Amino acid sequence: MVKKIVIREFDASKDCMGVEDVERRCEVGPSGKLCLFTDLLGDPICRVRNSPAFLMLVAATADHDDILGMIRGCIKTVTCGKKLSRTPKTTIHHAAADHPTKYVPVYTKLAYILGLRVSPAHRRMGIGLKLVEKMEEWFRENGAEYSYIATEKDNVASVNLFTEKCGYSKFRTPAILVNPVFAHPLPLSQRVTILPLSRSDAEILYRSRFSTTEFFPRDIDSILNNHLTLGTFLAIPRGVYTHDTWPGSDRFLLNPPHSWAVLSVWNCNDVFRLQVRGVSLVKRTLARTTRVLDRAFPWLRLPSVPELFKPFGLHFLYGLGGEGPEAGRMVKTLCGYAHNLAKEKGCGVVATEVSARERVRAAIPHWKMLSCEEDLWCIRRLTEDFSDGSVGDWTKSPPGLSIFVDPREF
CATH class of the missing domain: 3.40.630.30 (Gcn5-related N-acetyltransferase (GNAT))
Structure with a gap:
């Protein structure tokens, strides 16, 4: 019945x-x-x-x-x-x-x-x-x-x-691109300067350059001001601006450099945890071995597999985009910066989701085995x-x- x-x-x-x-x-x-x-x-x-x-x-x-x-x-x-x-x-x-x-x-x-x-x-x-x-x-x-x-x-x-x-x-x-957080921090390009933006500067930049992008939320200010947003970061060529000479997004947009990129970090770690299941003992042992080697020989910068078989947190990268011929290099540097931030916060992975046609998609580091190439x-x-x-x-x-x-x- x-x-x-x-x-x-x-x-x-x-x-x-x-x-x-x-x-x-x-x-x-x-x-x-x-x-x-x-x-x-x-x-x-x-x-x-x-x-x-x-x-x-x-x-x-x-x-x-x-x-x-x-x-x-x-x-x-x-x-x-x-x-x-x-x-x-x-x-x-x-x-x-x-x-x-x-x-x-x-x-x-x-x-x-x-x-x-x-x-x-x-x-x-x-x-x-x-x-x-x-x-x-x-x-x-x-x-x-x-x-x-x-x-x-x-x-x-x-x-x-x-x-x-x-x-x-x-x-x-779209594609969900996931990159593991390694036991060692990633090196960042010395040719790129990364500037943390204030929430007001981030809003000005997003509304100016991304407001006509499909699915752009009209309440972007609420997202940027949410406690789960850990920050918005701008990548520009070294020598253009420093923390002390940053003029604000208003003036930046009047005369931007030839290439730049931006992203924001959302702390999913305080919302939910993930756990990978259905993995054989052999693969678990191999993953553990990569972590041991990475910690023992950090200068080798081995691509170790983090502990994903227990509950782990993640950071989500949103608002990712940029302009100019070197936007891809800027995005890659920003993703490295976000990886190092996630390492400090104890996360297992960083993830983002981008359009299938996104121009800087190829520059986003990710592991295919953890990602979904076609959501x-x-x-x-x-x-x-x-x-x-x-x-x-x-x-x-x-x-x-x-x-x-x-x-x-x-």
């Missing part, structure tokens, strides 16, 4: 243990590859808590209130396209009047679904579909125009649920009513060169 199932809002006072139990039994990872287990550090809703609007739903039995599944969702306003500017942008940053932008962003209210889980013993009962439909009701009630999800392209069950039953279409295929984003149009008709249906738009990945949803 099929139990009656109810979909309701997550109640932290009674649902935490049930949710954690389902999470433990739903190990996630591409089939045939290393399996990642996610530990949400006792806060099942932590991965959406920093978003402007968020909700978590659970599927529970009507009689004993046993948790069988859950889903998380959030809503934000992002860039979905761009249009020609008829007047100079004088309200976004101080330098705009002297450096007019040809295009301005077109925003839309976007919803994101993540953390859909159904207990293995209760799959193929329509629970996942009910959770998605209930979450989409909340999206519409709160004015979202689109909904999207990210999943592994070879997760057949997830892809079929969203594309065949929920009306989503395949939209973008899959699927999208659905929730409403026919658009505030700006200049973009049309976003779901039918071709991909751009870059995307802006919100660290709150990684």
Whole structure:
């Protein structure tokens, strides 16, 4: 006899243990590859808590209130396209009047679904579909125009649920690039200067150069001011500016050097931990050997495998981009700097997610065995009513060169 199932809002006072139990039994990872287990550090809703609007739903039995599944969702306003500017942008940053932008962003209210889980013993009962439909009701009630999800392209069950039953279409295929944190710090290019930016300078730079990038969050200031953002760092050729001569982003943008790059670091270590499972004893022993050799002979700078078979933390690199012929070298140096910061904080890996067409992608250090070369984003149009008709249906738009990945949803 099929139990009656109810979909309701997550109640932290009674649902935490049930949710954690389902999470433990739903190990996630591409089939045939290393399996990642996610530990949400006792806060099942932590991965959406920093978003402007968020909700978590659970599927529970009507009689004993046993948790069988859950889903998380959030809503934000992002860039979905761009249009020609008829007047100079004088309200976004101080330098705009002297450096007019040809295009301005077109925003839309976007919803994101993540953390859909159904207990293995209760799959193929329509629970996942009910959770998605209930979450989409909340999206519409709160004015979202689109909904999207990210999943592994070879997760057949997830892809079929969203594309065949929920009306989503395949939209973008970014790459998740993961690099291990070694026992030794990485050397940085002596030809590059790295400057930490203030939050106000970081916001000016991002809004000036990245606001028309697809998925750019309009509340970028909230992300930069969040306690999980450890800093924003700018790479420029050595000799252009120092910490003492930095003029601020306003003046920098008036006359930037021939090449530069930027990124921000988000501390996922305080949100969740990961653990690699499904690895043979032989491979574990080999990984341990590389760490021993790296610590014993640090000057050799061996590519050691960190301890990933116990819970480990990560730093996520977001807002990564740059301009100029040497932007790739600048990005590589910034990634090395971020690696060394992650080493100081005790993280196991650093990760980022970039568009399949991102120009500086080749310069981002990563290990293929830890990375996902082709993640899959699927999208659905929730409403026919658009505030700006200049973009049309976003779901039918071709991909751009870059995307802006919100660290709150990684």
